[in-house]
Amino acid sequence: MITLTISSCGNKKNSYDEIASSGRTTRTENMKNNLTTFTNKGVMIGQMYGTLEGIGWKNEKSRSDFFSICHDNPAVNGYELSGIESGKKKNSDDLPFSWIAKNAINAFKHGSMIVMNWTAPDYNGNKDVLKDYVKSLSNFISSLQDSYGIKVPIVLYIYPVDGKSWYSQLSIDKYKKLYEDTKEMLDDNKVTNVILGYSETYENNAFLERYPEDAEIINITYLQTKEHINIKEYKNTLATFLPKAISYAQEHNNTLGLTTGIESIPDSNYFSNILMPIFERHRLAYVMFGANHGDYKSGHFYTPYPGEGNDKIRGFMKLYNNEHTIFLSKLNGLYIESK
Template identity: 25%
Template sequence: MNKRVSPFLLLFCTSFSAVFGQLADKRATTETSNLYRNLTRISGQAVLFGHQDDMAYGVGWKYQKGWSDIKLLTGEYPAVFGWDVAGIEQDHANNIDGVPFDKMRQYIKKAYDLGAVNTLSWHMDNPLNGKNAWDTTSTTVKSILPGGSRYLLYKSWLDKFAVFVKSLKGSDGKAVPILFRPFHENGGGWFWWGAKSCTVPEYQTLWRFTIAYLKDIQQVNNLIYVFNPCEFKTEAAYLERYPGDEFVDVLSFDSYQYGAGAEKGEAFKQEIRRNLAIQDQIARHKNKLSAIAEIGFVEIPDAKWWTTVFAGAIADHRPVYAMFWRNAGYREQEKDNHYYAPYPGQISAPDFLEFIKSEGVLLERGVNKQSVYK
């Protein structure tokens, strides 16, 4: 007996016929395709400096028009801006870090108008039990795959995400291209989509379904998809949960330095060098971009960290961008200082200014000259 094939299944299957080395979304907007092409051109020649939530707040300030810790220090914004949409799935007005989505939309538009690049991550709540992204008490991934008990709920969350992404327009009226990094740090055990909470096939199916649903069903065509494992020491470990070349555009990893002192700094530098060497080799083989999606050293207590640790870490294998985490400043609940980028008066600020003098490090003005959307 003949069975009718669903339109989604047809689209999902045909996506496997994608041409090797091109964007996962073959209907990507012109500006999105141009961004990917130009990042490929820049790759290996320059590193775009990025900072999470840069325009929204910094150490000792929040929601000041035109402010940025990086701009206050250097006179220009970063080249890459990171944002997180956790909370969009629950119809919250603000994201997980308290940034109003209405403001985030304005910041993303401004970054695009400046010629800079935007990225999105999503610390999505656990759709099986309603707890946060760090809840690993349930086998959530299986429940949101087609046929699962939370499949329809998960699709509704993707629909909300799609509405938000489609609302991101520049002053030219065009959709803002976004580097989207879903289900990040997938090799770790701290998220409900991590290695301790789902099987390899479940994770791969979730990734493929999500990307196919967004680009083919919701027709969100301004996303570039960023794969993000962690804690790998070999190519095999890096690729364990890789969903396939036709569903990934950028390879990335996250890494932070813990502990101060020359010995800790040297160990971190060597770790980043090793990780980049592995990732770079895979990226060349698969014709993908190589990036560092999260990195940093909380409070940056080493006055020469930028020129002695980070510069050495990226000297041999240069990621197309490196995203430093957010400058939340003093956190009352945790009773700590939480920042990963320098600001005026911070101990490593003079060294950072020396670091960015390198021709291979680009901030806003440098990336603007590259005309990445044209």
């Protein structure tokens, strides 16, 4: 084990971040190992931008729509990093990177797991441009440190396959090569606080074909927007692909996370009758709901908020009180070495 000593000019304190034999920080390595063992305890419940924005609010201290409903916070917080590579101040969801950085650090300090997606722009085959992109990404990730210089462990999904992005149109071999090249660049940039994952939006049974062997965690995204709601199809789709995806992850010594939700929650029994049986049957590392954003009239929400129907809130509370779900208050020791 190697200890990095960092001198903090602001408060005159020496601080350190331990490096494991893998080359990652010990907290990052512990998180990776614990993701497997924690699936025996239950599934961590989180949300994209869960503590950064919600219905009718943005970037308010100690606020989340989760907390407004159940007086608890997400165990997992997700963020999109698209735009960081180009030096933009805001990401593709119009949220400042300064907010994202501060929010992620604060969530880590409270024990949450941090998930970040990088939906990268086309570098048009220019390797130097790609290197510059990855350098900017690396600098941002490495800068995520608390006041003691402890880096925030990140689950990073590079090039999440969505069927629409330029890299989703690459051949399987070219996609894997791009992934491997980017991993090498992150290593060259001495990024030590990342677990590199593979993420894919579910579209049909031919999924996970692009899975790169270097990936250490898998995420499947399956969201229904309010314009395309089909609850029967949603249930059948989850029942079809989840067992296959979990089996695939286990065969590759990985864990599986699920990003999901039905926008506007048209069925008040969604959480209790559709999701809870899944959590009881399948071992998932986490379930992360889509983001809540906009005003009260927009309908852009995947979890309830105050005033959005008592039936939906009661359904969410059943999920919260289920023994198989882990919200922040029950998430203990994610970054500590398991004995």
